Amino acid sequence: MSRVGKKPIPLPKGVKITIGGELLVEGPKGKQSVPIPAGISLRQENGILELQRDGDDKAALHGLTRALAANAVQGVSTGFTRELDIVGIGYRCDLKGRIASFTLGYSHPIEFYLPDGIDLKIDKQTHLVLTGADRQALGQVAANMRALRPPDPYKNKGVRYTGEPLRKKVGKTGAGGK
Helix, strand or coil, X not given: CCHHXXXXXXXXXXXXXXXXXXEEEEECCEEEEEECCCCEEEEXXXXXXXXXXXXXXXXXXXXXXXXXXXXXXHHHHCCEEEEEEEECCCCEEEEECCEEEEECCCCCCXXXXXXXXXXXXXXXXXXXXXXXXXXXXXXXXXXXXXXXXXXXXXXXXXEEECCCCCCCCCCCCCCCCC
């Protein structure tokens, strides 16, 4: 039984939805579309969106579609944020228009183009705040930025999510010990 799929989605003020072959969600932060698979039906009444399925074989799609619809509603109304920290001496990021320039200890700066719908704010050159309406796109951009220099387990240097727990490994011991 899909417990996620049964949960109703409250629609905040300013969010307008259109149900057709796919669910179109429009709000102050933009618009998104969510595909509706066969066997899943949507119903809107009193500012609440509900999803129903035809049979138990559609349980997984029921929960998935509801989660995607809820993310679209939250994205167009309040948006999502993802925070990254750059740790390391000389590691930093600068923003010029839609291009973020990372200095991460390589012989060259890395230029990262920000896709449409994703905004970047930089605090003190080492704390990045990504915001956007599309949760999936925002998470992918944050993961791509982290992949430029993943956190090193020995020195704890690199790009990491804010609050990401890291285990520092102990390096090799000095020469000569028996």
